[in-house]
Amino acid sequence: xxxxxxxxxxxxxxxxxxxxxxxxxxxxxxxxxxxxxxxxxxxxxxxxxxxxxxxxxxxxxxxxxxxxxxxxxxxxxxxxxxxxxxxxxxxxxxxxxxxxxxxxxxxxxxxxxxxxxxxxxxxxxxxxxxxxxxxxxxxxxxxxxxxxxxxxxxxxxxxxxxxxxxxxxxxxxxxxxxxxxxxxxxxxxxxxxxxxxxxxxxxxxxxxxxxxxxxxxxxxxxxxxxxxxxxxxxxxxxxxxxxxxxxxxxxxxxxxxxxxxxxxxxxxxxxxxxxxxxxxxxxxxxxxxxxxxxxxxxxxxxxxxxxxxxxxxxxxxxxxxxxxxxxxxxxxxxxxxxxxxxxxxxxxxxxxxxxxxxxxxxxxxxxxxxxxxxxxxxxxxxxxxxxxxxxxxxxxxxxxxxxxxxxxxxxxxxxxxxxxxxxxxxxxxxxxxxxxxxxxxxxxxxxxxxxxxxxxxxxxxxxxx
Amino acid sequence: xxxxxxxxxxxxxxxxxxxxxxxxxxxxxxxxxxxxxxxxxxxxxxxxxxxxxxxxxxxxxxxxxxxxxxxxxxxxxxxxxxxxxxxxxxxxxxxxxxxxxxxxxxxxxxxxxxxxxxxxxxxxxxxxxxxxxxxxxxxxxxxxxxxxxxxxxxxxxxxxxxxxxxxxxxxxxxxxxxxxxxxxxxxxxxxxxxxxxxxxxxxxxxxxxxxxxxxxxxxxxxxxxxxxxxxxxxxxxxxxxxxxxxxxxxxxxxxxxxxxxxxxxxxxxxxxxxxxxxxxxxxxxxxxxxxxxxxxxxxxxxxxxxxxxxxxxxxxxxxxxxxxxxxxxxxxxxxxxxxxxxxxxxxxxxxxxxxxxxxxxxxxxxxxxxxxxxxxxxxxxxxxxxxxxxxxxxxxxxxxxxxxxxxxxxxxxxxxxxxxxxxxxxxxxxxxxxxxxxxxxxxxxxxxxxxxxxxxxxxxxxxxx
Numbered sequence: 016x017x018x019x020x021x022x023x024x025x026x027x028x029x030x031x032x033x034x035x036x037x038x039x040x041x042x043x044x045x046x047x048x049x050x051x052x053x054x055x056x057x058x059x060x061x062x063x064x065x066x067x068x069x070x071x072x073x074x075x076x077x078x079x080x081x082x083x084x085x086x087x088x089x090x091x092x093x094x095x096x097x098x099x100x101x102x103x104x105x106x107x108x109x110x111x112x113x114x115x116x117x118x119x120x121x122x123x124x125x126x127x128x129x130x131x132x133x134x135x136x137x138x139x140x141x142x143x144x145x146x147x148x149x150x151x152x153x154x155x156x157x158x159x160x161x162x163x164x165x166x167x168x169x170x171x172x173x174x175x176x177x178x179x180x181x182x183x184x185x186x187x188x189x190x191x192x193x194x195x196x197x198x199x200x201x202x203x204x205x206x207x208x209x210x211x212x213x214x215x216x217x218x219x220x221x222x223x224x225x226x227x228x229x230x231x232x233x234x235x236x237x238x239x240x241x242x243x244x245x246x247x248x249x250x251x252x253x254x255x256x257x258x259x260x261x262x263x264x265x266x267x268x269x270x271x272x273x274x275x276x277x278x279x280x281x282x283x284x285x286x287x288x289x290x291x292x293x294x295x296x297x298x299x300x301x302x303x304x305x306x307x308x309x310x311x312x313x314x315x316x317x318x319x320x321x322x323x324x325x326x327x328x329x330x331x332x333x334x335x336x337x338x339x340x341x342x343x344x345x346x347x348x349x350x351x352x353x354x355x356x357x358x359x360x361x362x363x364x365x366x367x368x369x370x371x372x373x374x375x376x377x378x379x380x381x382x383x384x385x386x387x388x389x390x391x392x393x394x395x396x397x398x399x400x401x402x403x404x405x406x407x408x409x410x411x412x413x414x415x416x417x418x419x420x421x422x423x424x425x426x427x428x429x430x431x432x433x434x435x436x437x438x439x440x441x442x443x444x445x446x447x448x449x450x451x452x453x454x455x456x457x458x459x460x461x462x463x464x465x466x467x468x469x470x471x472x473x474x475x476x477x478x479x480x
Numbered sequence: 481x482x483x484x485x486x487x488x489x490x491x492x493x494x495x496x497x498x499x500x501x502x503x504x505x506x507x508x509x510x511x512x513x514x515x516x517x518x519x520x521x522x523x524x525x526x527x528x529x530x531x532x533x534x535x536x537x538x539x540x541x542x543x544x545x546x547x548x549x550x551x552x553x554x555x556x557x558x559x560x561x562x563x564x565x566x567x568x569x570x571x572x573x574x575x576x577x578x579x580x581x582x583x584x585x586x587x588x589x590x591x592x593x594x595x596x597x598x599x600x601x602x603x604x605x606x607x608x609x610x611x612x613x614x615x616x617x618x619x620x621x622x623x624x625x626x627x628x629x630x631x632x633x634x635x636x637x638x639x640x641x642x643x644x645x646x647x648x649x650x651x652x653x654x655x656x657x658x659x660x661x662x663x664x665x666x667x668x669x670x671x672x673x674x675x676x677x678x679x680x681x682x683x684x685x686x687x688x689x690x691x692x693x694x695x696x697x698x699x700x701x702x703x704x705x706x707x708x709x710x711x712x713x714x715x716x717x718x719x720x721x722x723x724x725x726x727x728x729x730x731x732x733x734x735x736x737x738x739x740x741x742x743x744x745x746x747x748x749x750x751x752x753x754x755x756x757x758x759x760x761x762x763x764x765x766x767x768x769x770x771x772x773x774x775x776x777x778x779x780x781x782x783x784x785x786x787x788x789x790x791x792x793x794x795x796x797x798x799x800x801x802x803x804x805x806x807x808x809x810x811x812x813x814x815x816x817x818x819x820x821x822x823x824x825x826x827x828x829x830x831x832x833x834x835x836x837x838x839x840x841x842x843x844x845x846x847x848x849x850x851x852x853x854x855x856x857x858x859x860x861x862x863x864x865x866x867x868x869x870x871x872x873x874x875x876x877x878x879x880x881x882x883x884x885x886x887x888x889x890x891x892x893x894x895x896x897x898x899x900x901x902x903x904x905x906x907x908x909x910x911x912x913x914x915x916x917x918x919x920x921x922x923x924x925x926x927x928x929x930x931x932x933x934x935x936x937x938x939x940x941x942x943x944x945x
Contacts, residue, residue: 120720120830121859165669176667178676179644194918200826202641202858202899204630204680205907205914206941207923211643211676215669232726255585261697261767302726306771361665365585393667394586434667442670449670453659458672460929465922476671 023080027062030072035110037061046105049090049097050152051441052356056098058085058105065110067185067193067224073106074222075191078470084189085472086218088128088160091152093357094439096164096217100474108159111224114138122230123182123199128159128223145233147174150435151343159223165215167435169266169298169342172392176435178214180229186213186221189466199227212461217437218472220465234300237265238307239335240315243291243324247271250293251368253318254391257297258364262314266298267392268342271371274388277348278341287324288341295391296342298335345388346397353384354402356414358421359442361395362430373424374398381413385421395434422448438476446476488545492527495537500575502526511570514555514562515617516906517821521563523550523570530575532650532658532689538571539687539936540656548938549654551683553593553625556617558822559904561629561682565939573624576689579603587695588647588664593624593688610698612639615900616808624688630680632900634731634763634807637857641900643679648692651678654931664692677926682902683937685930699765702730703772704800705780708756708789712736715758716833718783719856722762723829727779731763732857733807736836739853742813743806752789753806760856761807763800810853811862818849819867821879823886824907826860827895838889839863846878850886860899887913903941911941 027036037043038060047057059082064070077084083103090097099105111127114135118124119142126135133154139146148161149168156166162184167176174180183197197203197210213220244250250269257267271293279289288294297314299307308330315326329335349355362370371387378385384401400417402410422432422445432438432445447455459477462469492501502508503525512522524547529535542549548568555562564570576592579600583589584607591600598619604611613626614633621631627649632641639645648662662668662675678685709715715734722732736758744754753759762779764772773795780791794800814820827835836852843850849866865882867875887897887910897903897910912920924942927934 118828118830119724121828122723123828165673167667171667175644176669178673179640188918188922192918194916194922196919198896198914199828199894200859200896200899202632202636202826202855202860203896204641204900204902205896205898206903206911206920207685207926208630208643208676208680209919209922209926211673212926215673220672232724235726258587259584259697261700303771306768361667363583363586363588363664365583390667394665395667429664431663431665431668431670433670434665435669437669438671446671449663451659453653453657454661454674455671457653457659457674457930461672461674461677461926464925464929 024060027073027076030076031064031069035063037063046087046090046107047098049092049095051093051095054095054098054440056100058099059102061105061107063107063110067111067187070106070187070222070224071191071193074187074189077104078190078468081468081470083470083473086163086222088157088163089152089155091156092160092164092439093359093436094433094441096437096439096475097160098440100440106222108157108222108224115225121199123227124230125225125227126158127225128157128162130158132156132158132161139230140233143233144230146180146228146230148177148180151346158226162214162223162226163216163218164435164437167390167393169268169390171390172267173263173265178211181210181214181226182229183227184210184213184223185225186223188221189468189471197227201229217439217475219462219475220471235302236304236307237298237300237335238311239329239338240297240299240311241288241327241338242295242297242315242319243287243326244293244295245291245324247293247371248368250295251371251391253295254367255364256318257314260317262310264297264392265300266296268296268389269367269391269396270294270296270342270345270388271386273386274345275341277352277386278344281348282341282344284341285327291324296338349386349399349401352401354410356400356418358398358400358418359395359433359436360398360421360425360430361393361434362425362428364391364394366428366430367391367394367396369428370396370425374421377417377420377424381417383413383417390434393434394430440475443476443478492538492541495541496529496534500528502528511552511555511572512563514557514560516558516560519560519563519905521565523564524567526570526572528572528575532576532652535571535652535687535689536656536658539652539654542569543655543933543935546933546935548935550937551628551687553622553628554617554620556621557625557629557904558824558901559898559906561902561904561940562625563905565905571687573622573687573689580690586664588692589695590690590692591623592690593622593627595623597621597623597626604695605698608698609695611645611693611695613642613645616811623691627679627688627691628681628683629900629902632855632858634733634855636855637732638728638730643676645694646675646679646691647694649675649678649688650690651686651688653686654933654936662692666694682904682940684927684940685936700767701769701772702763702765702800703776704794704803705762705764705776706753706792706803707760707762707780707784708752709758709760710756710789712758712836713833715760716836716856718760719832720829721783722779725782727775729762729857730765731761733761733854734832734856734861735759735761735807735810735853736851738851739810740806742817742851743809746813747806747809749806750792756789761803814851814864814866817866819875821865821883823863823865823883824860824898824901825863825886825890825895826858826899827890827893829856829859831893831895832856832859832861834893835861835890839886842882842885842889846882848878848882855899858899859895905940908941908943
């Protein structure tokens with residue numbers, strides 16, 4: 016470490032106090048990866064501010080020294096968004112972990128970016144309150160990360176992604192200035208909606224330090240239904256029908272046969288689910304048990320009419336948990352089975368079957384296997400390309416080719432290249448498939464308006480930054 | 481008209497064809513006002529393009545000549561947003577009036593900015609489809625205007641404002657370049673969410689020419705409930721309680737005594753409503769009549785427990801219409817009664833009573849009368865300051881003073897200065913009450929990123945443009 020570097024660290028320590036800087040190799044390795052497959056970009060330094068003022072101090076110093084700063088939550092991201100691909104510092108928000116204010120009267124909470132989402136949800140649930148976004152990483156991911164990526168999860172089907180629940184933000188600009196957007200108001204058209212602009216901007220415009228969230232009362236009853244289908248097209252077709260018929264499931268997930276087969280290596284799976292071509296997992300929620308049961312049986316009848324396969328209706332909490340463990344077991348089961356590359360595809364609901372067929376064809380052409388599952392109600396399927404028996408270099412070439420063809424197919428079907436994982440580092444080349452040059456130019460102009468020096472999370476979203 | 485001006489008009493006619501330019505004084509007067517009290521800013525010229533390409537042609541020419549362009553829907557705005565305060569051209573989108581595509585399978589519609597909102601809603605309702613935003617101007621306002629102002633209305637209480645329903649936009653930049661944002665996808669985190677940024681930007685960033693909207697199936701049953709309260713604080717307090725108890729009314733409106741008195745001059749009002757201090761008008765919607773009736777009676781019992789005043793439960797469509805005519809009759813009744821200035825206040829629900837008390841006190845101090853009503857479920861009350869017997873100059877001074885004090889009170893209560901009417905021209909001085917200097921600077925930087933020459937709707941939102 017050179018003298019200038021040592022002086023800078025001393026200055027940082029001076030501003031933040033002791034124990035807020037990590038520069039050992041082990042730490043830098045740890046903060047140099049996330050949950051994306053095979054990425055590693057070590058930061059020069061990891062900084063752990065514990066207040067908004069400290070975040071501001073860090074950014075001020077970084078701006079002065081023109082050091083790139085990459086904000087980071089828990090590192091559960093799936094597109095490399097929190098990795099310092101251009102070096103510099105990682106600014107972890109993990110110590111900004113206070114729930115600042117819970118306004119029970121108005122169903123609003125203000126929490127810092129480093130609060131673990133699941134902790135927040137449980138704390139709220141204890142009081143009968145509900146904050147719906149539920150990415151699979153909920154027990155480790157941080158609120159700030161969910162805002163950066165506009166995280167969603169199964170219940171986005173009824174409740175929408177993170178952006179539907181954020182009323183206001185506190186954030187710090189690349190130059191260290193603290194600002195606020197929005198507020199507590201549920202309706203607000205006072206100036207441009209910078210809250211919405213920051214959500215999903217992947218830490219490239221500002222570092223979000225706290226958020227004001229709208230809450231609702233917790234639904235008191237949930238019913239889960241698993242519907243097996245004898246063929247894929249029928250399962251996919253049922254998805255659009257659910258919404259046309261006016262049902263409003265909290266979650267509507269599709270699992271194709273191969274996904275369930277892989278889970279069945281680790282968990283007990285009911286026979287009708289492991290033997291069918293595709294299943295829909297639905298959750299209904301509300302406050303009236305009889306009403307939900309009636310809706311569940313109407314749903315099963317309306318959708319499963321043409322099949323002899325018995326639907327599973329789960330009422331007990333433990334039965335429901337068992338069902339959803341199957342769904343949540345897919346990603347780890349794939350990970351355990353093979354090297355893989357996950358594509359976060361979105362298409363119109365009516366194109367779900369076309370998407371899966373295209374994925375299978377593209378994968379087969381490259382001697383890969385495609386396994387699709389996910390948030391069918393939102394048209395958002397995670398298509399996993401599996402390596403199988405391919406050698407490392409073959410795998411690298413073929414998966415890249417297949418992934419591009421897959422996203423081209425998605426764009427042709429009127430969809431988009433990421434529903435909830437973000438563009439980050441890994442998806443940059445696909446963004447032009449769904450954004451024209453003028454739109455991309457506007458995005459770059461917005462980036463410059465917020466961060467003219469290009470210090471904040473450089474290298475992300477855009478191909479040439 | 482000078483020679484240069486004549487040449488320019490010829491060039492415009494050449495691009496658009498005949499009959500697309502209005503320059504008679506009568507037309508310029510008409511397009512020089514909207515529904516805001518007492519504003520008149522005549523454009524030099526009104527341009528009526530009928531396609532996106534024509535909008536682009538108009539803007540290209542205006543950019544070349546550095547002529548300010550103010551986009552306009554139906555002129556139903558309430559903050560002067562569509563008025564050419566810096567002169568130049570008004571670009572009306574009224575002829576971009578096609579529904580381009582109705583995708584019944586995916587519950588998506590793409591419509592042009594000049595489609596009348598009510599026409600679109602009726603067309604959709606014929607097919608059992610529902611697009612919820614319902615500003616009072618629904619039968620005349622244009623889709624483009626509702627996007628510019630992020631319009632809402634009573635049903636925003638359950639369904640949210642316009643921004644919750646727009647998936648993608650087609651728009652034209654100040655320099656004439658056409659671009660698209662978002663798409664058909666219900667989940668999308670591919671780059672910055674320019675769709676959300678444009679919504680509510682009041683035509684200052686781009687001219688929206690078409691929008692892709694998410695739809696849902698039409699609720700098949702509605703029940704309306706009017707609850708009279710013996711005092712204002714109790715009515716206001718009931719609003720927060722509704723949501724804490726887990727009810728989800730489609731609409732939750734508050735009408736104070738004086739508002740109902742004024743309507744009662746024009747319409748029959750049931751005795752218990754005209755004699756009480758404040759009423760809540762609620763709408764419940766769904767697909768099961770018995771369920772809604774049960775919810776309605778639970779609601780009435782939970783909220784009206786302490787009063788002898790009989791709630792009104794309306795099931796028949798005609799009874800419901802009669803109730804909502806009372807609500808919709810308030811604005812015209814105020815207009816008929818007195819000169820007035822309407823403030824589009826938003827506060828946390830728990831502060832509704834404080835807001836009304838503050839409004840009354842502030843108004844009384846200035847010898848004005850305050851009448852409040854509106855979207856209580858969203859904390860969004862329209863506070864009308866009434867002139868009463870004041871002379872013109874007194875009225876001007878006193879209403880300005882009262883309005884500022886009112887918005888200061890709103891900001892102190894943790895609210896905002898406009899929920900659905902926009903900042904436009906009339907509210908600019910109040911924006912700094914709820915946006916700090918850095919936030920305002922960022923908004924101005926965003927404006928420059930989209931419209932560096934400052935040609936599009938100049939003079940709006942910001943005080944110094």
